[in-house]
Amino acid sequence: MKFFIDTASVKEIQEANAMGILDGVTTNPTHMSKEEGTFEDILLRICEIVDGPVSAEVVSLKWEEIVAEAGKIAKIHPKIVVKIPITLDGLKAIKRVSSEGIRVNVTLCFSATQALLAAKAGATYISPFIGRLDDIGHEGMELIRTIREIYDNYGFETQILAASVRSPQHVVQAALAGADVVTLPPAVIKQLLAHPLTDIGLKRFLDDWNAWKQKK
DSSP: EEEEEOOOOOOHHHHHHTTTOOOEEEHHHHHHHHHHHHHHHHHHHHHHHHHSEEOOOEEOOSHHHHHHHHHHHHHHHHTTTEEEEESSSHHHHHHHHHTOOOEEEEEEEEEEEHHHHHHHOOOOOEEEBHHHHTTOOOOHHHHHHHHHHHHHHOOOOOOEEBOOOHHHHHHHHHHHHHHHHHEEHHOOOOOOHHHHHHHHHHHHHHHHHHHHHOOO
């Protein structure tokens, strides 16, 4: 499973990339609004750091405007994947831009039918928001499993990108459910490494080593 980081912070991306496990980046308008610089400058800085895809989202709502905006975003850098919400106008735009060779990450997916339509329209990635579904009493991970089965049934090449991930357990569940990619907030990436027994074991080893050295 590929690991993306969900942020537009150059510092956070650099830290995650230094871990050696980063495969890409996802951004959104909220993330971008928190950073200094122009939209294009921020994306260029991010693309210089990572080797994998960098998702950048449109803010247009009408399909013709989405198509035009997607074309401009895609030209910023070859690593760019354009994020388009799964609306009626978004679906029309996804079909058009994907047919022109622009990679698309379909965002704000909350149902299997949305995922099916996105795949038929040529999406490169589909981003089910599992955490937000959990928030309203649904089981977000069940959506990942359902999409996986549908895509496998019909040979769709669209990759399942588990989004709105809230915990390490979400990551494990997404991997078991067959997600191709998981995009993580920086805090969750750090939580993946944390375990109290690791800390206890390391302290014990170092204490024993230091005690032995003092006897020499």
